Amino acid sequence: MAAVIDKEKCNACGICVRICPTDVYYGSKAKEIPVVTYPEECWHCNACVHDCPQNAIHLRIPLTMQVAYKS
Amino acid sequence: MAAVIDKEKCNACGICVRICPTDVYYGSKAKEIPVVTYPEECWHCNACVHDCPQNAIHLRIPLTMQVAYKS
């Protein structure tokens, strides 16, 4: 799962569904909390995170994509 | 899709569901035509093909696994 929606905060405005470049939210219904139908197509671009007026979305970075750093 | 079931030939005996080593048929129901729930876990071992009494199964070899040969 890439984008994770906080169901408490989400007001089902549909902006994320409208703008997602890769359409991971395909199949979401108007006025319902969006569904992440194609999580493996998330580019982790942060568009939905940035544009969400409710601040209800955050990205879970997959284990395969976590930046390797020195502790 | 790895295993492809010929719905005309299949008699829903359930042998394939019983024996599949990787359990691609997980979730199939008794006395119904099996479903391939986890096609990407097919090892293409031919066990279900071999043991099917109706000869109703064949494997579609994925494009990524097709043996490269000289024509």
Added chain:
Amino acid sequence: MKDIKLNIEQIEADVLCIGGGPAGLCAAIRASEKGANVVVADKSNTLRSGDAGMGNDHFMCHIPDVQGERPGFFSKIGKMSQAVTETFWENAYDLVKRWDSWGIPMKYEGKYEFAGHSMPGQPDFFLHFSGQNTKVKLTKQAKKTGVRIINRVMILDLIHDNGTIAGAIGFDVRESKLLVFKTKAVILATGKCMRLFPQNTGSLFNTSTSPINTGDGRAMAYRAGCELSDMELNDRWSGPKYFARNGRGSWMGVFKDPNGIQIGSGKEMTGHFYPQLHENYQKSGRGPVYMDLSDISDKEYEDMKYWLVHEANTPILDFFKEEGVDPKEHPFEFMTYGLFTPGGINYNEKCETPLAGLYAAGDEFMSFYIAGAAVFGSIAGESAASFAAKTKTSDEKHTQTLVVKTKEFLETVLNRTDGATWQEANSAIQQVMADYCGLVRSETMLTAGLEHLRRLKKKLPQVLMAQNTHELMRCVEVLNLFDIGEITFVAAQERKESRQHHHRVDFPFTNPMLNEQRLVVKNKKGQPVPEWRMKA
């Protein structure tokens, strides 16, 4: 049994822009300003789609009052023609002013600031701009200018009649609708081609620039008869490991080895021009190579973060934040990403292609970065509008046959219940490209690989399967990738020398006789055929 049917809808306009990035939108705006009736078709939504979707912080240009002398660097190395290069430098400042007037903040703290991304010994030529919302502003401006934007449309083929463009055919990726665009001119602005070679393990979509840029414009143009240029000269980038993301120039640190010893002087741009550094260090056991920010000042660090936001790098900053780790104190690894395809439609300074009424702009060939997209987008729009003004709508007979054939094919893929997903097919083409036409090329490997690729390609129409129009879009992308892959093989076979990342072990030397030539591939009766051209 599924029985999905596509309803046909026809859309008429003077000019169709395929792709709503900076090039497509600037094309649409200019064409509309010139009086054309314009429609933009975007696979996603122009507000956030493509490489520029979440921003870009550097706009190449020449502002004499600020920079003095015009930077010479790019006019020397560009693969574009001299005329294209000249045209770029002449027009870029104009675009800066236009963008600024549309609400894109091209000035920083009240003035033009040139900084970063530049070459040693050259004047700074990248204008630092706060571009996070560039696409939002361009979309707004396009609508204001009267452009019609249709989002979520996958265009799959051009309609043409004896070398003259008559429109394009596509489908809605959210609803079961086949869309037939009848237009007098078409502008291709679909961006880069990223998913042909494997980029990273773990995911087809972990790419350094947008993963949905799959060379659709190149593939359509090729099928319609355009030649493609420099397809064998694939390139690579580097960036954070394992979170593939461009923007190397915005990380202001230096590279260090595992013992904390700096690699290079830290001042040169080797990070851009020697992306294999990281792979070489890894493969030779000397790695990893770290991006080390520990020596920059706090002010520089804050500045860097500001620009990283505008360079679309917030997801990486957020990762560190969630991890509770400050990247200034924790050097992080860089890696070399996979090959991609900068070659493509070698448009001229008017953005013309060999097909009448067909134009190309932006990353359809190489790249002048976002500034090039803006400049040539605008020029394409102007060319298309003036072509449309003197052209009649083409006749419909040819279109009908294509529509029927396309509808039938798409519905077959949609209604198939056993077959290959687009992911399977995409993985298969990446496998063939990496194994036979990757970093090591030779006649024997290329021959064997091309045979295997063609065998798979022939099977695709019989096995591809999509559950809905979203997956159908991905299937069409993969079909485009197979065309581009085949062309890449043919070009790699023909270039019997080594040059840049095209490494022929059977022809290890660079042949200086080819310095002034470029290689193109043409579609001759469905077969890709290579030809050499003198550089313009």
Added chain:
Amino acid sequence: MKDIKLNIEQIEADVLCIGGGPAGLCAAIRASEKGANVVVADKSNTLRSGDAGMGNDHFMCHIPDVQGERPGFFSKIGKMSQAVTETFWENAYDLVKRWDSWGIPMKYEGKYEFAGHSMPGQPDFFLHFSGQNTKVKLTKQAKKTGVRIINRVMILDLIHDNGTIAGAIGFDVRESKLLVFKTKAVILATGKCMRLFPQNTGSLFNTSTSPINTGDGRAMAYRAGCELSDMELNDRWSGPKYFARNGRGSWMGVFKDPNGIQIGSGKEMTGHFYPQLHENYQKSGRGPVYMDLSDISDKEYEDMKYWLVHEANTPILDFFKEEGVDPKEHPFEFMTYGLFTPGGINYNEKCETPLAGLYAAGDEFMSFYIAGAAVFGSIAGESAASFAAKTKTSDEKHTQTLVVKTKEFLETVLNRTDGATWQEANSAIQQVMADYCGLVRSETMLTAGLEHLRRLKKKLPQVLMAQNTHELMRCVEVLNLFDIGEITFVAAQERKESRQHHHRVDFPFTNPMLNEQRLVVKNKKGQPVPEWRMKA
């Protein structure tokens, strides 16, 4: 919100065999013959599970009347102790006779036939047998002997009390049931460890031997306190490209280069002992390497196909059939597959481990092929039965704590709705292994990689997610792979020399002082710690 609960079910027996392959079933049969109450737990179904599921055509053994002198080859190179090697040769013929009596056709056309797979200068030591239905026959014999087989059970941890085994805990992979096995002895026979390193592009399950062999036995044994041996000495195989499948020895052709020139004499077994041949040819541009059957006679070809069927290679034969292509006339490519882990639980000649009541057999350490599984399976069964006969069931206090903790963890993974799939986690561990602990190893890369691996490993319990018990099984497999990966890194760091496929660029020489030593890794308070041992 999901709310899946696991119901607890307790199963009591004298001996539990984990894994129902040739080793596990032979162990169960022998233990049962010796009077023990035996249960076999298999992740799949013993009829077709594991590497031997669809057959095997060669059984290593010494039948003096047929072969004369005992082959010396394996007693010299085996990583097993001299005592284990001796025990093997002494017992293998007996197993041949037992298998024959259970309906497995060990004779071909009425007599023992030794052919194929052998070493130059050595007597043939592989009995050719028609083993396609070996597992079916062994399952039948086990049931006949009174063994209870429970299929579709994933065992995830051993229950032990102060160094004495008390059972194991697992779950039903089709129903929401937690299974607590209370037994006096446990035999580990879970086979190889295949999914730790990437094997092939395109699929996690395109592996040359069974993809569901994920080192479960090794990981459980390690967590319970057993040391693991030779974990850094990873190995590779080769076989048909891109259809990963073992059975190289059954393809009777010769290797040829793209110009049809034979590679090697065609008689030696370099295909087994130089699997990198194919990768080296590919990487140097001289490839591909073809398996060429054109020079064998029609009779040899028919024989070959007969044995390929019994060697579980029907899917590849079927592929060629569907393709309408005769592999005798169409040379096909071979490739080098990825690394795997032959090291593991270095059991002694009685199949004992350092834990009282815990036994191991078959591919839990290296491999004597299917014959070794049969021999040591039987010995493990005998040892376990005699241990069980003199042991009381252990007390229950410790078990209850473990059951509660395990149930809670599994239910958390099952009820999580946002998180990482097993595929994501499996890809992540493969990425780390290949990039930092793969074909090139060095102190700096191993240190950086181990740190990254541990960071991911720590997150796993917080993010792993399964939709049902099937996916839960895969999640547990991946947790085992992370343990084994960590152990591999620690061992690779400790072996400061190069040996076989363990290539340390910072220690490029083989150190002869280490010839007589082996490296083990032990679990000390949750941390893997390396130790050197003299070879037995």
